[in-house]
Amino acid sequence: KASPRIRQVIGSAIQHLHDWARENELTVDEWMAGVELINEAGRMSDDRRNEGQLVCDVLGLESLVDEITYKLATDASDAPTASAILGPFWRKDAPQRAMGDTIVSGIENGDNTWMHGQVTDYLTGKPIEGAELDIWHTAPNGLYEQQDPDQPDMNLRGRFTTGKDGKYEIYCLRPTSYPIPFDGPAGKILQLLDRHPYRPAHIHFIVTAPGYKPIVTQIFDRRDKYITDDAVFAVKNSLIVDFEPLKGNPKADFELSYDFRLATY
């Protein structure tokens, strides 16, 4: 038997879809084009490609749902760290790495970055021990590891666990802006709307800790050309960061400092 919530959500979707069709006097041909787009997204999707999610994302739906779901995590500087969309490229079981390790392998032309900070309780400021940071980002060619046969499996991904001081440090790359895959229905929609497929350079995180609400988020490079024009609408002010030039560290040319603030349940 359908739950009241399911009845409400599906019923309302039907009502809005009917209103939308009436308002626009949708023709059979237009409706069929929409059906074909949905079918094409399904045909393109597998473990490595989530076209249905990409379509939702260029329509702004994942970012809207993120905003609705996590509205309590505000963009204020003393609030818990703001959330941002998961996107289609997270993989489970990224390798667990020792604090201070690098997630970069086999990439010569990257801007190596020393990223560090602390995970704290946003109310008390206390460091959180045993917090896990799951990080992933693209290579300089704009591809995540699972999109790119030239990268080692699980490259540019890792899970790091904080000790007593709640601190973390990770060697990664300063990422670049890149287009979301636009050779399918999501790209078609962008093209029909005269929109570009670029996302500003970003690094993804899922931060979890026992007793705390998990945070799915991304941080964005302030200097990126697309910082105010993300194809999937995920940028929030408090998630914009500065990569500072770093001297005297043979392992990195940039430094990035960022703290994560978690809230208890």
Ligand code: DHB
């Ligand atoms: C999307 C999100 C990403 O983080 C990304 O790298 C590419 C696409 C998306 O929301 O569709």
Ligand code: FE
């Ligand atoms: Fe991404």
